[in-house]
Amino acid sequence: MSYSRVALTSGAAELLRRLRDEHGPLMFHQSGGCCDGSAPMCYPAGEFRTGNSDVHLGDLDVDGVAEAIPVWMSAAQFEYWKHTHLTIDVVPGRGSGFSLEAPEGVRFLIRSRLLTNEELTAFGLV
Template sequence: MPEPPKQVEATDLAIHLIRVLREKHGPLMFHQSGGCCDGSSPMCYPRGEFMVGDSDIQLGEVDGEPFYMSRSQFEYWKHTHLTLDVVPGRGGMFSLDSPEGLRFLIRSRVFDDNEIRELREAGRI
C-alpha cells in the first residue's frame, strides 16, 4: 500500500528556523494552538515541556520534530494539509520562536478526494 499523504510539512524557511531553535534548545516539539492566549499559532516548545496525552494526536513530524494537535481540533482540520511556514513578527508568548523576530504560521489547503481516500485507507482520518 502506498504511503498516505503527509498531514503536516514545513517550508525551507520553517526548517531553517527549526534548526536554529534546535541548536539553542535541543530537541523540539510543536503543538497547534486551538485559540485562547495565542490565537491559532503553531507553538514550538523544548520537547517534553508541553505535556501531550490522550486528548492530542500527532499529525507527523517537521524536520524530525513531532507536531501535535488536540483531537477535538483535529476533527475540524482532518481534511486539511498543514504547512508550517515562517513570517516576520513575534511568535506566541510561550513559543520558542518569539524572541527570534520571526513567528511560525500555518498555511493550509483541503486535501483532494484521492488524498482523503488514501488517508482513510491508512486509518489517519
C-alpha cells in the same frame, strides 16, 4: 505512496535548525485557542505534555536535525481540520511568548489546503 498531514517551508526549516541547535530536540503543538493560541507553538521536546486529548499529525524531517520533530494538535481542533494539509511557515512579527521563536522577531503560522481525493482516501476519510 506515503502521505503526510504536515510539511514545512524552507524558511521554517532553517529556523528550526537554529532553534534545535540552541534548545535541543523540538516539538510542535497546534491548539484550537484564539489569537496566539491558534498558532503552531514550538517547544523543547516533552515540555508540552500531550495526552488522549491530542492527535499526532506526523513528524517533520528537517535536514541537519537528527530527530524528527513531532507535530500535535488538540483532538477538538483536529475534528475541524481533519480534511486539511498543514504547512508550517515563518513570517516576520511577534507571536506568543511561549513559543521558542518569539525572541527571534518572527512567528510560526499555519498555511492550509484541503486534502486531495487521494489523500482523503489514504487517511480513510472517504
